[in-house]
Amino acid sequence: MLERYYQELLNFCSRTVRSRDAAVDVVQETYARVLALQHAGQSVPEPRALLYRTARNLQIDLHRRSEVRGETLHADAEASAAELDQLAAPQAGEPDVAAASTQGVHALLATIDALPLRCREAFILHKFDGMSHAEVAEQMGISRKMVEQHVKLAMEACRRCRAQLDGTAEATAEPTLRRRKPARK
Incomplete structure (x- = not known):
């Protein structure tokens, strides 16, 4: 603050x-x-x-x-x-600005809540709990690179939400995390 x-x-x-x-x-x-x-x-x-x-x-x-x-x-x-x-x-x-701010917060929280579980967990640990990518990776048992991808995906979702709220939303496809294909036996 x-x-x-x-x-x-x-x-x-x-x-x-x-x-x-x-x-x-x-x-x-x-x-x-x-x-x-x-x-x-x-x-x-x-x-x-x-x-x-x-x-x-x-x-x-x-x-x-x-x-x-x-x-x-x-x-x-x-x-x-x-x-x-x-x-x-x-x-x-001003009341209208305060109301818009509250609506924006609720929209961002809904966006974060709609993220895939592991993505949301990594994002919250990094952004809200202040953990580094390495700390998040260790806690979640995933690679640091995967944490970076999760945080990037979540940030992009938040930016899209913000753009929609500001009325500047572009028609972009939502990026998704690439998943590894299971190894064939």
């Missing part, structure tokens, strides 16, 4: 706070709070939306603290505080 949204969130905060150092502090505190929620066992279905909302609230708190302390604000800081109140929520917070 950190790598995925950090730069985007930092740019957002930099535009509204107008100080790169203050923006870095806000982003760091934002991540600390969201990670604390996750460690407390609370699920975060839309992490990007939560990060933006938390950052926005922290920026408002920063502005209020500076007013309470009687700190003089620069003219551009006052303008930035006014801009902050007028900012729209990130698109991920």
